[in-house]
Amino acid sequence: xxxxxxxxxxxxxxxxxxxxxxxxxxxxxxxxxxxxxxxxxxxxxxxxxxxxxxxxxxxxxxxxxxxxxxxxxxxxxxxxxxxxxxxxxxxxxxxxxxxxxxxxxxxxxxxxxxxxxxxxxxxxxxxxxxxxxxxxxxxxxxxxxxxxxxxxxxxxxxxxxxxxxxxxxxxxxxxxxxxxxxxxxxxxxxxxxxxxxxxxxxxxxxxxxxxxxxxxxxxxxxxxxxxxxxxxxxxxxxxxxxxxxxxxxxxxxxxxxxxxxxxxxxxxxxxxxxxxxxxxxxxxxxxxxxxxxxxxxxxxxxxxxxxxxxxxxxxxxxxxxxxxxxxxxxxxxxxxxxxxxxxxxxxxxxxxxxxxxxxxxxxxxxxxxxxxxxxxxxxxxxxxxxxxxxxxxxxxxxxxxxxxxxxxxxxxxxxxxxxxxxxxxxxxxxxxxxxxxxxxxxxxxxxxxxxxxxxxxxxxxxxxxxxxxxxxxxxxxxxxxxxxx
Ligand SMILES: NC(=O)C1=CN([C@@H]2O[C@H](COP(=O)(O)OP(=O)(O)OC[C@H]3O[C@@H](n4cnc5c(N)ncnc54)[C@H](OP(=O)(O)O)[C@@H]3O)[C@@H](O)[C@H]2O)[C@@H](O)CC1
Ligand SMILES: Nc1ncnc2c1ncn2[C@@H]1O[C@H](COP(=O)(O)OP(=O)(O)O)[C@@H](O)[C@H]1O
Ligand SMILES: [K+]
Numbered sequence: 001x002x003x004x005x006x007x008x009x010x011x012x013x014x015x016x017x018x019x020x021x022x023x024x025x026x027x028x029x030x031x032x033x034x035x036x037x038x039x040x041x042x043x044x045x046x047x048x049x050x051x052x053x054x055x056x057x058x059x060x061x062x063x064x065x066x067x068x069x070x071x072x073x074x075x076x077x078x079x080x081x082x083x084x085x086x087x088x089x090x091x092x093x094x095x096x097x098x099x100x101x102x103x104x105x106x107x108x109x110x111x112x113x114x115x116x117x118x119x120x121x122x123x124x125x126x127x128x129x130x131x132x133x134x135x136x137x138x139x140x141x142x143x144x145x146x147x148x149x150x151x152x153x154x155x156x157x158x159x160x161x162x163x164x165x166x167x168x169x170x171x172x173x174x175x176x177x178x179x180x181x182x183x184x185x186x187x188x189x190x191x192x193x194x195x196x197x198x199x200x201x202x203x204x205x206x207x208x209x210x211x212x213x214x215x216x217x218x219x220x221x222x223x224x225x226x227x228x229x230x231x232x233x234x235x236x237x238x239x240x241x242x243x244x245x246x247x248x249x250x251x252x253x254x255x256x257x258x259x260x261x262x263x264x265x266x267x268x269x270x271x272x273x274x275x276x277x278x279x280x281x282x283x284x285x286x287x288x289x290x291x292x293x294x295x296x297x298x299x300x301x302x303x304x305x306x307x308x309x310x311x312x313x314x315x316x317x318x319x320x321x322x323x324x325x326x327x328x329x330x331x332x333x334x335x336x337x338x339x340x341x342x343x344x345x346x347x348x349x350x351x352x353x354x355x356x357x358x359x360x361x362x363x364x365x366x367x368x369x370x371x372x373x374x375x376x377x378x379x380x381x382x383x384x385x386x387x388x389x390x391x392x393x394x395x396x397x398x399x400x401x402x403x404x405x406x407x408x409x410x411x412x413x414x415x416x417x418x419x420x421x422x423x424x425x426x427x428x429x430x431x432x433x434x435x436x437x438x439x440x441x442x443x444x445x446x447x448x449x450x451x452x453x454x455x456x457x458x459x460x461x462x463x464x465x466x467x468x469x470x471x472x473x474x475x476x477x478x479x480x481x482x483x484x485x
Pocket of ligand 2: 353389390391392393394409410411413414416418419420421422447
């Protein structure tokens, strides 16, 4: 698992380690890793023009010490001091290595920057955001915002130190102006903003520098290929089609017959031995035409997937009966309407997109999109249900308080029917015996991996995603476990 910790957890671990190490060791570890990452990002160091945006805290200290190391290797490093306070020892080190401070005079330009600063930024090969790190409040002060805007106007890439300044580190929210980085270099562990959108998008790729922190149980995890390999229900020698799991699928309607076909494709490409389709005859015919393997009509199942494309055909009473049974149930799309907050739903998985979750919670869609983690968590708690909130980063929250996110999907996956594939696949994983949290995490990971194969950088259809699921699964199960993962 890739782990993300809260600011408090990081601060505690940092204090424990600092007490055992000579002063300044951690910052030097961070700055060394940062300097290497900036060099790799640039592809060269000698002669590179590097502008450091420096705030008042240790985040600025990291940037200044990294600037010192780059200057010693021949980079032209200029610091822009955005606050009256700054890490003095780090600035002295930069100056001693040949770095400079820009805009120290009183005159300002039209953008509100000290004169000369805008020109330095415009000519830079890279801007380093050392404005604020985990001690920052959301938003940027005027001068920092102006500097960031100049970099954007001149298409100068920004490498963020620890986090893109201005984002909300512990929630992944971006309520105010913030840096959008081409790369974020973080230390010790991932923070929540690295994994949860909209802030995760503002990070760009995230590079983790190990500084030796001893960390507690993570607030959030992101499942990796080795985890999927460990969890995937691979059939054994003695397995048969029933013991591998049978999924009951209640999906599709005269209005949306395709959803049943697509969800079945997702389910059959999962680990189960059989799909029982339950729905109108005309839809069952369409499903059978595409998938002669299915069995139409009710029978014994190990889990249900209900809702994709049901539209107005949703039989609320019937779905609520299923919720009272022992078998796990996945509720997608209109099926989610059957959920109420009175029962025990810890074997239920719901797979809403932001609009469907907003409808369940009776709030605006934009509010869910802006606060994805918060709304996934509160739904899990209020409805005692596991929630898989779809979108650019998928957030999965369990009633136990555990949260996982999936960040490996391509944006080409945002296409009609892709959610039906996911519902079928996650239903299949439930029927094969995974608990809702694992079924959702493995399903989201494989769905995204299949989408990446189907897309290869271009458009895709939902059926192509389903068609790539066996390849994605095969590739992943065959991968050797890298040491240390
Ligand atoms: N933890 C670790 O393991 C390690 C941590 N390390 C590094 O330390 C960083 C944390 O450093 P930190 O605690 O000094 O806080 P940091 O984020 O630099 O600055 C906070 C100050 O900025 C200000 N300020 C706040 N909001 C603002 C805003 N919106 N806009 C402008 N200013 C704002 C506010 O000051 P004030 O405004 O009150 O004067 C506040 O005090 C961490 O991210 C990592 O880079 C590594 O060196 C080694 C290992
Ligand atoms: N920007 C994005 N980047 C990556 N994946 C996305 C993005 N937007 C949506 N997705 C994924 O695409 C799928 C779309 O599902 P959904 O909205 O339910 O579509 P439908 O209802 O038409 O099947 C989900 O798996 C979701 O997580
Ligand atoms: K920063």
